[in-house]
Amino acid sequence: xxxxxxxxxxxxxxxxxxxxxxxxxxxxxxxxxxxxxxxxxxxxxxxxxxxxxxxxxxxxxxxxxxxxxxxxxxxxxxxxxxxxxxxxxxxxxxxxxxxxxxxxxxxxxxxxxxxxxxxxxxxxxxxxxxxxxxxxxxxxxxxxxxxxxxxxxxxxxxxxxxxxxxxxxxxxxxxxxxxxxxxxxxxxxxxxxxxxxxxxxxxxxxxxxxxxxxxxxxxxxxxxxxxxxxxxxxxxxxxxxxxxxxxxxxxxxxxxxxxxxxxxxxxxxxxxxxxxxxxxxxxxxxxxxxxxxxxxxx
Amino acid sequence: xxxxxxxxxxxxxxxxxxxxxxxxxxxxxxxxxxxxxxxxxxxxxxxxxxxxxxxxxxxxxxxxxxxxxxxxxxxxxxxxxxxxxxxxxxxxxxxxxxxxxxxxxxxxxxxxxxxxxxxxxxxxxxxxxxxxxxxxxxxxxxxxxxxxxxxxxxxxxxxxxxxxxxxxxxxxxxxxxxxxxxxxxxxxxxxxxxxxxxxxxxxxxxxxxxxxxxxxxxxxxxxxxxxxxxxxxxxxxxxxxxxxxxxxxxxxxxxxxxxxxxxxxxxxxxxxxxxxxxxxxxxxxxxxxxxxxxx
Numbered sequence: 001x002x003x004x005x006x007x008x009x010x011x012x013x014x015x016x017x018x019x020x021x022x023x024x025x026x027x028x029x030x031x032x033x034x035x036x037x038x039x040x041x042x043x044x045x046x047x048x049x050x051x052x053x054x055x056x057x058x059x060x061x062x063x064x065x066x067x068x069x070x071x072x073x074x075x076x077x078x079x080x081x082x083x084x085x086x087x088x089x090x091x092x093x094x095x096x097x098x099x100x101x102x103x104x105x106x107x108x109x110x111x112x113x114x115x116x117x118x119x120x121x122x123x124x125x126x127x128x129x130x131x132x133x134x135x136x137x138x139x140x141x142x143x144x145x146x147x148x149x150x151x152x153x154x155x156x157x158x159x160x161x162x163x164x165x166x167x168x169x170x171x172x173x174x175x176x177x178x179x180x181x182x183x184x185x186x187x188x189x190x191x192x193x194x195x196x197x198x199x200x201x202x203x204x205x206x207x208x209x210x211x212x213x214x215x216x217x218x219x220x221x222x223x224x225x226x227x228x229x230x231x232x233x234x235x236x237x238x239x240x241x242x243x244x245x246x247x248x249x250x251x252x253x254x255x256x257x258x259x260x261x262x263x264x265x266x267x268x269x270x271x272x273x274x275x276x277x278x279x280x281x282x283x284x285x286x287x288x289x290x291x292x293x294x295x296x297x298x
Numbered sequence: 299x300x301x302x303x304x305x306x307x308x309x310x311x312x313x314x315x316x317x318x319x320x321x322x323x324x325x326x327x328x329x330x331x332x333x334x335x336x337x338x339x340x341x342x343x344x345x346x347x348x349x350x351x352x353x354x355x356x357x358x359x360x361x362x363x364x365x366x367x368x369x370x371x372x373x374x375x376x377x378x379x380x381x382x383x384x385x386x387x388x389x390x391x392x393x394x395x396x397x398x399x400x401x402x403x404x405x406x407x408x409x410x411x412x413x414x415x416x417x418x419x420x421x422x423x424x425x426x427x428x429x430x431x432x433x434x435x436x437x438x439x440x441x442x443x444x445x446x447x448x449x450x451x452x453x454x455x456x457x458x459x460x461x462x463x464x465x466x467x468x469x470x471x472x473x474x475x476x477x478x479x480x481x482x483x484x485x486x487x488x489x490x491x492x493x494x495x496x497x498x499x500x501x502x503x504x505x506x507x508x509x510x511x512x513x514x515x516x517x518x519x520x521x522x523x524x525x526x527x528x529x530x531x532x533x534x535x536x537x538x539x540x541x542x543x544x545x546x547x548x549x550x551x552x553x554x555x556x557x558x559x560x561x562x563x564x565x566x567x568x569x570x571x572x573x574x575x576x577x578x579x580x581x582x583x584x585x586x587x588x589x590x591x592x593x
Contacts, residue, residue, distance in 0.1 A: 020491075028388050032399055035406070035459065038417050041425055057424040058432075099312075107313040110306045122314070129321050131576055133520050135552045135568040139338075139561055140327035141320065148319060169320020172313045201305045230410025232523050233553075249412040253527065256416055263420055270413045277408050285401050292404070292464065293471045 046268040053263050070268040079258050085251035093228045096167035097221055100175050105213055108179035109205055130173045142237050158243045166238055171224050182216040222291035248273045332565040350566035358540035363551035366450055371518040373454040378514050382462035386469030404463035411523025418456045419528050446535035446544035465510045472506035519575055522549035
């Protein structure tokens, strides 16, 4: 990675350079703290009782033990099944990602390698669909999924397969676009050689092309993963606000709706919603940042 | 050859089928429903033509939502891009902890709009207010979220906090693709830091600005989650002589309309949102493409 030495190169310049450098350092630290204050406030106030928060929201909590009390209050709550929402969120995100990666890369590969007018048109339609805002689709979609479910004799609303199918539809445009750009730059000779050696068409994809996609799969996983994990409206409409299947964002809103202005519980529930994401980020930070950057340039 | 064709069709099928069922069919149904009397309850849906569209722009709540959404978007385009560009300069400097800062600034983007809406509601309504009271800073004593004239700005602050870490990464990628020798040569020639940024860096980053402006425009125009949990549209205010919700952005206006069982009207509003989005995006991309060439 090349870093531009924009400010205060070491060993060059005099006092004014050093002052500039120190003030940049100070400004950055200040800005960083400012960025982190919201998280600090969530942690601080998750360890307080409702009374403590009203009395002084900025002070340190009287005892950190209250954090466990609040956490157990949330996990023991009867109106909102927090643990269940966590499991469902995890399943929905994981299965959707798997299906999006496999099916979109397959489709993108066919669209790249088939030099017909058709494949260009299909690709263009996928890309153009990215401008359609969710708001245009959401209500007709719910109605249509009910009809389609009856027709296929398979419940699409309120079930995990139903919402995963919806995520494949919504995620396909961006994912095909990203895979398409990447596969275009894979030399065709590789596949040609495999075909000459007697490798079947489908095996050429799974054994030659798919393994080469690894770096771009990371990008597709991260872009879609952040979106699906945090998504609210689609799960709300497809799963319902108190159906059998729940996601974390729905659970948090259900909590906030049921315990209006009880910030001790609401903040603890947001803390629990954030925590898994932060933990994952700490471990996979390098991949996440890299994946985001690649996705952005595409 | 026949086998190859079959495999191609099988490979395309799952994605194309899902795309048709989830995007294409609902999209055309959506266009049709906007011209009906669909109310979400009655099974009979009748065609009524452009009736909903005709009255939309005389409805105070819709015009108000449209206007504040444009305002919100305009503020964000400026605020988010300035902050994220500044952050990108910081994390590509030679500060020792630059990678740590870069990772930290990105964290808010990982948190969904729903969750961070609640967090900031707490910050605005409790933390800032209690700080204002204890230090007797008058401007903080009433929450920014409870004042019609400041609530859009408050939402923009949250939006900036959420997105600038993400856009920072786009700018960083762009900065790193510029040969370092270019900036060094200018430095040797005696160009000051500010001059270097404005005359070398920014012109070479035109592409990154196109992407970032486009992303900010479209995400702001479609903003819903944070709006929903931060303000839920409030507080109340007056517009064109009628009571309206001061922070009800377009997406929330559509949501509230549908919640009131006026499905067809919500659908017409959504189509307007779609058209506005397409127009804005096309203009923006065209303008930026021309700029890129000029530079």
